[in-house]
Amino acid sequence: MAPTTRQGISPFLEPGPRTKANSLAILQLSRDNFLPVHLQHATGEHDGYAEGVVVNTRFGSFPHSTMIGVPWGSQIRASKVDTGSRGRKRKRLPGDDAGRDENGNEVEADVAELEIETESAEPTTDTPSGPKQAIAASSGFVHVLPPTPEIWTTSLPHRTQVVYTPDYSYILHRIRARPGAVIIEAGAGSGSFSHASARAVYNGYPKEGERKGKVISFEYHEERYKKMKQELSQHGLEGIVHLTHRDVYKGGFLINDGESPEAEAVFLDLPAPWDALPALSRRRPEGAEGADESGKPWVSPLNSKKNAYICTFSPCIEQVTKTVSAMRRLGWVDIDMVEIANRKLHTARDRVGLNMPQDRGVNNSARDVEEAISKLAEIEEKFRQHARPSRSAANTSSKNGDDGKATSNGKGASREEETFTSSRPWADGRLIVRGEPEIKTHTSYLVFAILPREWSEEDEAAALAKYPLGQEQAVVGDMDKASRKKLRQELLKKQGDKKQKKKEKAEKLDEKMDETSG
């Protein structure tokens, strides 16, 4: 496909081989420090920078022009950018917010997290009128990564509690979020789940009248709704995520004025999921208010031909109890509650030993008993040698001295060698794995449940007509050993001369039997 037709596709879904202008990219500053940047072409000087739009980090300045059209994952060197004179210029414009350009777009929204390099770079001679060609600097580098929901989740601007990757990966797996599914999400919050579920259900952008995988998202908080709306359009996800500004407790889950989204999966990140649950029924729930005032028939937001999977996300156990109770009364089955404990592990070299270099993170104590003994003996010996002048018995000292010298010479020489010629610092010490210093011990409780599709008498009658009874020929499943053997022998006989196939089939049959009787 030509690249032009892919222009509108979100970089989250199809980033393409290279970075593009007017598209989101993520700068990795250091291991866990990501910075989302909306790459922009500049035609001339921008916000005081001769190089056009520039990102400033503690690792240097990075004009966008150096980051557009490069392969994803590229290491980008910092450029020599005149930040100093710009800083002075800016002071003359008091109305201008620090680090915000005319558009006030998200690049600048994140600049607050950064430390703007204000120290003077090597001064550039003059400011030409067009965007200046960037010159590499030696202050550092960043890597430019394609956006994924995982990186976005760690770098997004927090508006509410974020649903992190360990939780949403498990949730999406359990609520069967697959390409083509329609998911209701209530409480869009910071948007991490929206991005992850959009990727999960994506199976192409819907053309007019076409039904494709979709996320039906609701957010009641107006500020968050607006932010989210802006984010979705910048990320090219508007065709996948349908965002509505609504309080779902009162307003329910229908879209486009009374139309059912026909969802098959639901994720509720709400303070009171039990208040939203009645609207997620197959039929008009008892005591539903305001539903029939217009005389319209009650419409279920769920797909009537599919089983509905749900997950609710609540931090407190009381919320869980109420939610589960409500689910049971509304006919949800397979109710299951779990909490996810995720741990990140760091690998390191545990460097312990008396002869290790005096370095950060090195424990300069004895590595083992042998080392401790030799060290103690050495000290002992030094002590004795120190004490010797005061004593006059030359005989004994010389005897001891021989012994001591032998040990200290042997050990000491080798130690010195190791200490100062550690040519392979990466291989020193023992490889260890340990948890990160702080762990999230509790995020939220996840309640899963399934609402099977409705099954009426008529459906049953139709199914019965389609698959009539009384023609049963074989028995599948548990059988006693004797009849299983008999069946197998019969099958073997049937196979007759084809020796090769006979063997295979017997094995297959056995396997099947085992599986079914498992």
Added chain:
Amino acid sequence: MASVVRPNTWVALKLPSGISRVIQIAPNTTISLGKYGSFPANLIIGRPYHLTFELQDKLEGEDFSRLRIVPTTELYAEIFADEVSPGCSTPTAGANEAAIPTTADAEDYTLIDAETGNVVARSNLATAIDETARQTLTQDEIEELKRDGTNAGKDVIAKLLLSHTALDQKTSFSLAKYKLMKTKKYIRRFQVLPMDVANFANWQLEERDSSRILDMRAEMIGLVGCWGNAHYGGEDVFLEDPRASTEQGQEACAAVQEDLLRGRWLVVDDTCGMLVAALAERMGVLNPEYPDSDAEDSALSAAAAETATEESNTADAQPQQQQPDTEMADAQEDDGLHPTNPHNKPRPSDFAIPYSQTNTITVVHAASQPNLSFLNYWGFDHTAPNHPPHPLLSHLLTLSWLQLLQPSLDTSYSTPPLVATQQELAGWKPSRRGNFHRKRRRFARTRHVVDAARAGNFSGLICASTMDPISILKHALHLLAGGAPIAIYSPTVEPLAALADCFSVPRRTAWTSGQVAEIVGKSGEELERWAGSEDFPLNPTLLLGVSIQTSRARRWQVLPGRTHPLMMERGGAEGYVFTAWRAKPAEGRVEAKGKFKRRKTEPGAVAGAAEGDAEEVKAAAEEA
């Protein structure tokens, strides 16, 4: 995934004892559930999943049990009774609760009759458990009740409870336990669960051989899929059929067009195909597509039509399905002679590539054939020569490590295809002709799979393998596109720790600061394909954000007044996931030393450009 049971699909029948029976549901068979009874399969075909069925007593003149759908109000009747019981408990109990708050958590447990809603028995927490409590029914009497098997086993359970002399002296917990135990044993109910990846993995893990899927729990499947960024990789694109005549050889094969390749994931799978299934599900190529089930019972009719036409369908499969083996080749020959064929599309030539260029999974396997046996549960048999339509046929590509790394040593790749003129062909026996076409088709396909894989630019690498991850990355890293994610699962942490150590800060520092003699003067391209040395098994600058994590789901029981985490859970292998992104290091030496020299707290003039150094610098800056 269909919402109703289709004929000939695999389903899990969940029994009251908690055990799942995984059965392929063939129409017109009887399904036996052992002691719980048996029923005709046709009673669950076409019915929705997740319903709970109860085996009813056999009717007069029928030799099979019919099924009843158990409404949820009945399933939850006891819990509902518990929820309201604190309000209607006896005055003394209420007083006790008020006086001694410690007893408040020990709530009454009631046994109620499902039909009438009457309370049959209620626990009494005032009396202690009687040590001499006895079941008055004898074993023979119980056996007799079981034989009669009336009312789906509920009668047996009720009688057992009522005949227990000390039932009223049991505490709520012991009564609940007793009832649950008896229910598990006697109630004739089951639930039909779909065999999707989540249910399959769970069943394989809990009840079958967990080692075959490398103890991969649901959390891990989710993490690997997300960190590997596996998702729908774009609309199918097929290469044009070169329409090569039988006289043309290798040169007529369609070349791999690298710009068409996208949305491709490289997979190393030692879980017998479970990982591939999980990824295929995420990419939307696991389940055969059925017509939209919008009409009232189109799902049913579609299912019926499918069974009816199955045999006829298989022969003239869709044009993009390959017809790989000998018999098929003959059938294909014949096809051309039948102009009456309703789907009279031109038959693809031998060199037509049946694989999509997008949204594919490329599996690299260590043995000569991949082990993907679990894909059978989703109707895909990798070894079947004549496969009915299945999306995996055009989206699953497999090749061996030998084919990937040294294709010239592989016979099927390096042997040039046979050529023959039409006259020669006409003179051959059909079997020889079939073989001729089969070999040519195999050549073209192998050629395409290997060439496309070697072209690289994969969108991600996902592994769950028993092989050393370092050796996998040594040969797979350069095949990944820049920024492509890597997710490697391992049941134990040690292999992943060793892998992460290859990308440690000291290694990167040494590498970038020119301390490694072997790499001096090598180009970026050469370093991308770094073959590894003792000290540097992998090029440490090729990965970003290397990290290892583990996840564990703790399950809870949520019951009124009795909510707590489960007492027992699966132990064994914990499961870890290694994640990183593929980096494209800048060519030449990257310096990072200038900007920090004014600050006294920071190590000035940091040699080397590794982010590790940058990190240290940053940490120092934050302290200041």
